[in-house]
Amino acid sequence: MSRQRRYTLGALFVLAGAVAAVLLASVLSTVFFAVTVAYLLWPVRRELVARGQSRRVASGGATAGAFVMTLLVFVPLAVVAYLRFDSFVDLIGLLPAQIDVSLLGFEYVVTLESVATLVVGLVERAARRAATAAPVLLVKVTLFVFLIYSLLFYGEDAQRAALALVPADYRDAARSLNRRARETLFAIYVLQAATAIATFALAIPVFFALGYESVVTLSTVAAVLQFVPIIGPSVLLAGLAAYHAALGELLQAALVFFVGGFVIAWLPDVLVRPRLARETADIPGSLYFVGFFGGVLTIGPIGVVAGPLAVGLFVESAALLSTELNSVDDADHGTPESTANHADSESTANRDHAASTTDHDDAETSSDVDQQKPDDE
Numbered sequence: 001m002s003r004q005r006r007y008t009l010g011a012l013f014v015l016a017g018a019v020a021a022v023l024l025a026s027v028l029s030t031v032f033f034a035v036t037v038a039y040l041l042w043p044v045r046r047e048l049v050a051r052g053q054s055r056r057v058a059s060g061g062a063t064a065g066a067f068v069m070t071l072l073v074f075v076p077l078a079v080v081a082y083l084r085f086d087s088f089v090d091l092i093g094l095l096p097a098q099i100d101v102s103l104l105g106f107e108y109v110v111t112l113e114s115v116a117t118l119v120v121g122l123v124e125r126a127a128r129r130a131a132t133a134a135p136v137l138l139v140k141v142t143l144f145v146f147l148i149y150s151l152l153f154y155g156e157d158a159q160r161a162a163l164a165l166v167p168a169d170y171r172d173a174a175r176s177l178n179r180r181a182r183e184t185l186f187a188i189y190v191l192q193a194a195t196a197i198a199t200f201a202l203a204i205p206v207f208f209a210l211g212y213e214s215v216v217t218l219s220t221v222a223a224v225l226q227f228v229p230i231i232g233p234s235v236l237l238a239g240l241a242a243y244h245a246a247l248g249e250l251l252q253a254a255l256v257f258f259v260g261g262f263v264i265a266w267l268p269d270v271l272v273r274p275r276l277a278r279e280t281a282d283i284p285g286s287l288y289f290v291g292f293f294g295g296v297l298t299i300g301p302i303g304v305v306a307g308p309l310a311v312g313l314f315v316e317s318a319a320l321l322s323t324e325l326n327s328v329d330d331a332d333h334g335t336p337e338s339t340a341n342h343a344d345s346e347s348t349a350n351r352d353h354a355a356s357t358t359d360h361d362d363a364e365t366s367s368d369v370d371q372q373k374p375d376d377e
Contacts, residue, residue: 010165013165027140027143029300029301029302030140030143030144030147031143031147032302032305032306033144033302033305034143034144034147034148034151035147035151036185036188036305036309037066037148038147038148038151038152038155039181039182039185040066040182040185040186040189041062041063041065041066041148041152042152042155042182044061044062044065045058045059045061045062045152045155046058048061048062055153056153058152059149059152059153060149062148062152063145063148063149063152066148067145073224073227074224076220076223076224083217162174173320176316176320177313177316177317177320180312180313180315180316181309181312181313183280183282183312184283184308184309184311184312184313185305185309186280187276187277187280187283187308187312188304188305188308188309190276190280191272191273191276191277191280192226192227192304194272194276195226195268195269195272195273196223196224196226196227197223198268198271198272199219199222199223199226199232199233199264199268200219200220200222200223202263202264202267202268203218203219203222203223203233203260203263203264204216204219206259206260206263206264207219207260210252210255210256210259210260211252218236218240221233221236222236222237222264226268230293230296230297232265233260233264233265234261234265237256237257237260237261237264237265238257240253240256240257240260241253241254241256241257244256273285273288273289273292274286274288274289277308282315283308283311283312283315287311287315288308288311290307290311291307291308291309291310291311291312292304292307292308293307294307295307295308295310
């Protein structure tokens with residue numbers, strides 16, 4: 001195949017991808033999340049194949065495991081809501097029937113009945129929107145599961161097709177970017193789980209010191225809410241503060257909102273994310289924060305993953321460019337030290353190439369093994 005024909009087909013592929021992205025914009029976030037999850041599940045699928053499972057069984061097992069783990073994230077919240085529903089009703093019964101509020105010389109009277117009517121109206125509207133969106137959500141969940149399974153099942157073919165579009169001289173850079181993407185995605189999901197665990201650990205002493213009885217319950221809710229971008233446990237703390245303010249306990253409301261907000265909602269992000277971002281993905285904490293919050297504020301919930309991933313690929317691209325420029329500069333000067341460094345870099349590149357060749361051979365071997373099991377296919 002001539003180089004011009006290859007570039008033409010590559011341009012056609014990019015154009016078709018852009019058109020598909022425009023036409024499928026409503027499910028683009030679902031596709032993106034499916035690709036990121038498939039990246040994380042690929043080592044699991046490869047390990048299952050190495051242990052003698054067929055490609056179909058390995059892909060299905062990894063997909064089912066991911067689906068179950070996703071459900072388990074929200075199970076604690078549902079369990080808490082079920083077990084503590086009576087306690088929540090009793091707390092509502094403690095609210096006064098009427099609250100007098102004075103502000104700037106004006107007095108306002110807020111009754112419990114009016115608040116209940118407002119809350120019921122909000123819940124009804126939310127329920128109608130949820131019922132309307134339920135079919136679409138079901139379709140997206142189904143698409144999400146099938147995409148993960150397909151990406152895992154046809155993983156080797158997708159890798160070879162993507163790598164074939166890259167010129168031979170740049171395939172080492174493509175492998176480096178692929179490695180960086182995999183490490184960054186792993187770090188993102190690990191950071192979310194680690195931040196939730198840290199939130200739970202920090203919330204227990206705070207709620208205990210503030211005199212709450214359901215310390216574990218409130219800490220569990222705060223930890224689960226940590227998976228909600230930007231808002232997080234702030235919703236719980238704001239609700240508790242509003243409850244105490246309605247009872248006239250202004251000091252308790254202030255302590256819950258400010259002390260709890262600092263320790264529970266803000267401190268885990270500051271303590272956990274920068275440190276783990278450096279250790280797991282080799283990204284400076286400041287750049288990770290830029291990617292995390294910038295991505296969420298720019299494109300919404302998908303930015304939790306897309307933002308740090310973009311930063312990680314940018315850091316890897318900068319490292320590749322720096323290495324290339326330094327090697328060219330050393331070669332131009334021709335110093336003995338630069339020659340030795342250049343030889344070391346060539347040796348490293350050869351080792352990377354050998355490792356990638358081994359991985360490719362392993363992938364082909366796995367594919368051959370799969371092809372020898374027609375009964376499972």
